[in-house]
């Protein structure tokens with residue numbers, strides 16, 4: 533094989549939600565797309581995922597929303613409760629006005645199901661999907677991105693999309709930083725819903741807020757499974773221990789919580805735990821013809837349930853900025869990638885930085901105790917259902933001056949017609 537054995541328009545590195553979405557988006561524009569993934573098989577571990585309307589609108593654009601809706605669940609409400617008393621603090625009805633306002637549903641779906649929907653979408657669209665490829669570095673030579681792999685095979689492309697997750701190998705090309713541990717650890721689990729499953733809140737996303745801990749529950753797979761996520765602050769992390777957040781700490785963290793929460797801990801798998809990390813936002817995601825997306829670009833704490841949602845928004849904007857510029861009616865203009873990926877970076881960095889920062893603050897408000905908890909509860913209880921003032925910037929179609937997917941699309945259309 534020659535030095536650059538594989539040549540393509542677009543090379544995507546990483547087959548998580550971000551990489552698959554990015555690959556599909558650019559394939560929709562007519563690109564030849566190759567996606568490489570280091571794992572021997574494509575797949576996702578973990579449990580459920582919340583897809584807010586800003587992300588389900590993107591699925592709708594690609595004709596994948598109905599598939600996701602069929603295998604997922606459309607919860608009736610998002611409900612916050614105090615974990616110590618069980619008292620309801622606030623709720624958002626997720627159908628009706630909410631869905632109309634945001635133009636798409638709120639869905640909860642098993643990670644592996646959404647991953648499969650995207651993977652099948654890529655395969656059907658003609659993305660070349662390759663496993664067992666560990667990319668070690670990327671460089672730009674003569675306006676082409678070249679990915680060097682552990683096996684010694686080079687991939688060459690007009691543009692390289694780095695979607696290699698939180699611990700990205702490619703991020704050092706644009707930033708000298710490390711993932712930031714939050715001291716919180718998650719345990720997750722999915723169990724079948726049976727006659728014995730407590731019936732309360734079974735059709736809702738329910739979040740119990742406690743001091744230094746919270747617990748989230750919602751149904752999955754058409755209501756056949758119950759998803760539980762427990763997240764707590766690890767005392768052994770605070771003591772500086774490397775292996776922090778063991779099962780002993782899990783049980784201790786929830787001992788003051790209502791029986792419904794303590795019972796729910798039984799639904800968790802305890803063989804795996806997820807220490808929670810994010811990174812500080814960075815402005816530049818571009819190095820030569822390589823651009824980051826998804827967690828590689830903007831990893832965030834999970835409190836807003838937006839990591840994968842933001843990856844889908846990334847993909848939609850990548851699609852828009854290259855449509856009509858790189859991919860034109862007269863053919864592919866690879867030289868236009870330089871401005872297209874800059875445009876993508878400009879449209880997305882401010883928005884995702886806001887989501888990253890808000891996720892940190894939102895999480896802090898969940899875990900308070902004492903007077904702060906009393907005040908938090910008062911504030912939450914004063915909020916009425918269908919008060920959208922806190923949601924519009926995140927789920928809205930172009931609310932608040934935020935360059936949403938649709939706004940980016942409109943700007944792109946203006947540029948083309950100018």
Ligand SMILES: Cc1cc2nc3c(=O)[nH]c(=O)nc-3n(C[C@H](O)[C@H](O)[C@H](O)COP(=O)(O)OP(=O)(O)OC[C@H]3O[C@@H](n4cnc5c(N)ncnc54)[C@H](O)[C@@H]3O)c2cc1C
Nearest residue numbers: 546548549550570582667696697826827837838839840841
């Ligand atoms: C507890 C928890 C709950 C969450 N809940 C939600 C939620 O409800 N809603 C939501 O939207 N988000 C949620 N998220 C966030 C979401 O899971 C992530 O943001 C999203 O999965 C990131 O996708 P990604 O593709 O960017 O990264 P990843 O999923 O990490 O994928 C990266 C891929 O790249 C591959 N790779 C890495 N390095 C290389 C390399 N050098 N060469 C080749 N391949 C490589 C990896 O094997 C992997 O397949 C949650 C996260 C956690 C931890």
